[in-house]
Amino acid sequence: MSDAPTVHTRGISACGLVKHYEGGRVRAVDGLDLTIDAGEFVAICGPSGCGKTTLLNLLAAVDRPDSGSLSVDGQVLTEMSETGIDTFRRVTVGLVFQLHNLLPDLSALENVQVPLLGAGVSRNERLKRASALLERVDLLDRKDALPAALSGGERQRVAIARALANRPSILLADEPTGALDSRNGQRLLDLLDDLQRENGTTLVVVTHEQSVASRAGRILNMLDGRMTDGAA
Amino acid sequence: MRVDGHPLTLLGMTTRRLCRRPMRSALTALGVAIGVVAIVSLSTIVRGLWRTTDQAIHFGDADMFVFQAGAAADLLSTLEEDETRARLLSTPGVSRAVGSLWHILPVEDRPFLLVLGLQVEDVAAFGAELVSGHYPQAEDDVMLGTMASRLLGKRAGDAVTMQGRTYRVAGVFETSVVFYNGAIILPLPTLQRLAGKPGCVTLFQTYCEEDANVSAIADRVESDHPDLVAVASVSEYTKVDQGLEIANGMVWTVTFIAVVIGSIIVANTMWMSVLERTREIGILRAVGWSRRRIVFMIVLEAAGLGLGACVIGSALGMVLAWSTKWLPVSSLFMEPAYDAATLLLALGVALLLSMLGAVMPAWRAARILPAEALRYE
Ligand SMILES: Nc1ncnc2c1ncn2[C@@H]1O[C@H](COP(=O)(O)OP(=O)(O)OP(=O)(O)O)[C@@H](O)[C@H]1O
Numbered sequence: 145m146s147d148a149p150t151v152h153t154r155g156i157s158a159c160g161l162v163k164h165y166e167g168g169r170v171r172a173v174d175g176l177d178l179t180i181d182a183g184e185f186v187a188i189c190g191p192s193g194c195g196k197t198t199l200l201n202l203l204a205a206v207d208r209p210d211s212g213s214l215s216v217d218g219q220v221l222t223e224m225s226e227t228g229i230d231t232f233r234r235v236t237v238g239l240v241f242q243l244h245n246l247l248p249d250l251s252a253l254e255n256v257q258v259p260l261l262g263a264g265v266s267r268n269e270r271l272k273r274a275s276a277l278l279e280r281v282d283l284l285d286r287k288d289a290l291p292a293a294l295s296g297g298e299r300q301r302v303a304i305a306r307a308l309a310n311r312p313s314i315l316l317a318d319e320p321t322g323a324l325d326s327r328n329g330q331r332l333l334d335l336l337d338d339l340q341r342e343n344g345t346t347l348v349v350v351t352h353e354q355s356v357a358s359r360a361g362r363i364l365n366m367l368d369g370r371m372t373d374g375a376a
Numbered sequence: 377m378r379v380d381g382h383p384l385t386l387l388g389m390t391t392r393r394l395c396r397r398p399m400r401s402a403l404t405a406l407g408v409a410i411g412v413v414a415i416v417s418l419s420t421i422v423r424g425l426w427r428t429t430d431q432a433i434h435f436g437d438a439d440m441f442v443f444q445a446g447a448a449a450d451l452l453s454t455l456e457e458d459e460t461r462a463r464l465l466s467t468p469g470v471s472r473a474v475g476s477l478w479h480i481l482p483v484e485d486r487p488f489l490l491v492l493g494l495q496v497e498d499v500a501a502f503g504a505e506l507v508s509g510h511y512p513q514a515e516d517d518v519m520l521g522t523m524a525s526r527l528l529g530k531r532a533g534d535a536v537t538m539q540g541r542t543y544r545v546a547g548v549f550e551t552s553v554v555f556y557n558g559a560i561i562l563p564l565p566t567l568q569r570l571a572g573k574p575g576c577v578t579l580f581q582t583y584c585e586e587d588a589n590v591s592a593i594a595d596r597v598e599s600d601h602p603d604l605v606a607v608a609s610v611s612e613y614t615k616v617d618q619g620l621e622i623a624n625g626m627v628w629t630v631t632f633i634a635v636v637i638g639s640i641i642v643a644n645t646m647w648m649s650v651l652e653r654t655r656e657i658g659i660l661r662a663v664g665w666s667r668r669r670i671v672f673m674i675v676l677e678a679a680g681l682g683l684g685a686c687v688i689g690s691a692l693g694m695v696l697a698w699s700t701k702w703l704p705v706s707s708l709f710m711e712p713a714y715d716a717a718t719l720l721l722a723l724g725v726a727l728l729l730s731m732l733g734a735v736m737p738a739w740r741a742a743r744i745l746p747a748e749a750l751r752y753e
């Protein structure tokens with residue numbers, strides 16, 4: 145589908161994006177414009193409650209905007225069917241949640257396999273890819289540990305491995321270092337940095353830490369549901 | 377690089393899930409199993425009744441039972457002995473017809489026993505194997521089935537009292553049909569007098585010529601003699617008695633109740649399971665799992681509960697049916713039949729009720745919106 149000629153970029157482009165809650169009293173995302181090129185590393189900064197997670201959910205098609213248009217990797221999310229959205233979530237984006245959101249019953253290795261199972265990847269391939277990903281985030285020796293037995297940083301690394309499982313072209317990370325001390329936070333960013341450079345993945349990281357933002361190629365500031373610096 | 381460990385599967389996730397709450401899973405399975413126990417034990421008993429009846433019809437290599445048409449129940453069938461025998465024997469293909477009078481009477485301290493009246497010359501041909509003593513010769517000679525002998529505590533040579541008269545136990549016999557073993561055989565004229573039915577019998581064990589088409593002969597008997605019905609197999613027994621069908625109907629009633637109650641129990645457990653997993657389901661949706669896959673996961677989990685119930689319930693049900701052999705009343709009439717059909721019924725019921733129970737929870741799970749679920753604490 146992305147082969148078709150389209151005016152939309154392979155990156156992310158949003159125009160007049162709106163997501164309100166509670167009948168319009170909470171304007172989480174409020175007429176936001178945004179353009180991110182394919183392969184870019186962008187940090188989105190802003191105070192708590194300004195709508196960063198909401199925006200990321202919209203970009204990951206986890207949530208749908210009230211209005212506005214949004215295209216990600218050449219696909220117009222605002223016009224997509226339910227099954228198209230499923231495929232998009234599975235194939236195009238990887239999402240690292242603000243809280244790691246690993247499944248508590250499943251080991252690290254199994255958690256990484258969850259999106260692969262959802263995509264119908266074969267049994268052997270599931271195991272092979274998940275092991276390779278855990279190796280990449282340096283956790284192969286902890287593959288059988290349940291999330292409860294992992295440290296905060298380890299959980300985030302498993303979450304990153306899971307987000308990368310279906311080889312997305314866009315990786316979205318919501319405060320990936322939020323729960324980590326600065327040394328572990330930097331190590332995690334090194335990892336994201338490397339991954340982005342190795343695969344040419346578009347990387348969008350939400351953060352309110354200056355030290356994290358400064359590693360990005362571009363910083364976008366968000367306030368009250370919009371970008372403040374004419375990011376579009 | 378080392379690649380070991382197990383690939384994650386939906387089945388694996390389901391088992392993990394059920395084992396994570398072992399008490400809840402076990403109690404749910406147990407609740408559903410109660411219905412399965414009822415189905416399996418009742419079905420085992422009813423199928424035993426059917427099988428025993430079929431054995432009786434074909435006992436001694438007979439081909440069919442011939443009864444009076446329109447009798448309200450099998451034992452109420454009344455046929456004029458000599459005249460009916462003559463008519464049967466004149467039907468082409470019929471080689472032999474042995475008339476017997478069936479009656480229920482209190483015997484000694486037993487409130488009721490099956491009493492069979494046979495002509496003395498037919499007793500040997502009836503097919504019962506003599507265990508001790510000899511066949512009845514005098515008109516007050518009786519013969520006891522092995523179980524009747526045990527119940528009454530009487531052996532060959534002892535005396536037995538029925539309706540205020542005393543009879544002599546000539547011999548003890550054994551057959552392959554349970555309820556014959558619990559019966560007493562009397563000379564036919566003696567029983568006709570006791571029962572007040574002179575010259576009458578209840579049915580004819582009818583034999584066909586070798587290689588004859590039994591069902592064609594049965595049809596011929598019925599069309600030539602509208603006052604007779606021929607029962608060549610247990611499935612035709614409804615022609616003379618509704619007892620077996622009623623028993624069958626009871627199995628279906630119990631099955632229906634078990635399905636209704638079982639699916640409610642499964643629905644309750646699965647609903648809770650979906651609610652407490654709202655966030656997890658949201659995560660699965662967010663990483664690209666389709667609604668269909670979520671629904672399948674819930675259905676699989678419900679099926680796991682159903683299968684657990686099926687295993688527990690079938691085992692307990694069979695034990696329960698088996699234990700009826702210590703109940704004197706039921707052991708006189710039938711032997712439980714443990715067959716695949718009953719287990720298939722239990723399996724079908726377990727799967728059906730888990731599917732029904734999964735409908736609402738699966739619908740709920742499919743409607744979970746990932747964005748909202750991710751905010752769910
Ligand atoms: N489902 C919802 N219902 C009502 N209000 C919501 C909902 N989701 C988000 N909000 C509100 O929208 C605003 C933006 O929320 P969001 O989670 O996007 O903020 P954020 O920038 O990610 O904050 P933080 O840095 O604390 O994570 C907040 O005021 C929040 O309370």
Ligand SMILES: [Mg+2]
Nearest residue numbers: 196197198242
């Ligand atoms: Mg947030």
